[in-house]
Amino acid sequence: MDFVMKQALGGATKDMGKMLGGEEKEDPDASKKEEERQEALRQQEDERKAKHSRMEAEREKVRQTIRDKYGLKKKEEKEAEEKAAMEQACEGSLTRPKKAIPRGCGDDDEEDEESILDTVLKYLPGPLQDMFKK
Numbered sequence: 001m002d003f004v005m006k007q008a009l010g011g012a013t014k015d016m017g018k019m020l021g022g023e024e025k026e027d028p029d030a031s032k033k034e035e036e037r038q039e040a041l042r043q044q045e046d047e048r049k050a051k052h053s054r055m056e057a058e059r060e061k062v063r064q065t066i067r068d069k070y071g072l073k074k075k076e077e078k079e080a081e082e083k084a085a086m087e088q089a090c091e092g093s094l095t096r097p098k099k100a101i102p103r104g105c106g107d108d109d110e111e112d113e114e115s116i117l118d119t120v121l122k123y124l125p126g127p128l129q130d131m132f133k134k
Contacts, residue, residue, distance in 0.1 A: 121133070
């Protein structure tokens, strides 16, 4: 009969007393055991973090040897150098990027079109020039 009850409850025979309305026996050392369990979990977590940090440090050493061997640079270093090169090239350069030119300075598109129109008008005969100027 015990076997049948155990199978019916799915192996939860020690909780059977609670299910039948019996009182639960409290363990006097339950809080102490819980504290020990929590401490063990914290210790395992610390060990896991230390292990992963050691593994990452080893990986970084391998990466650095590869960078040194092939003359590669870290992504952050490469971005910093490109940014510095752009800033240095813009200083005093006549060919700086359009983004660096403040609005209202330099040539505007409208002025270019007017100057082209003026150039074309110069080659037209006088009466046609008067017609286009009006």
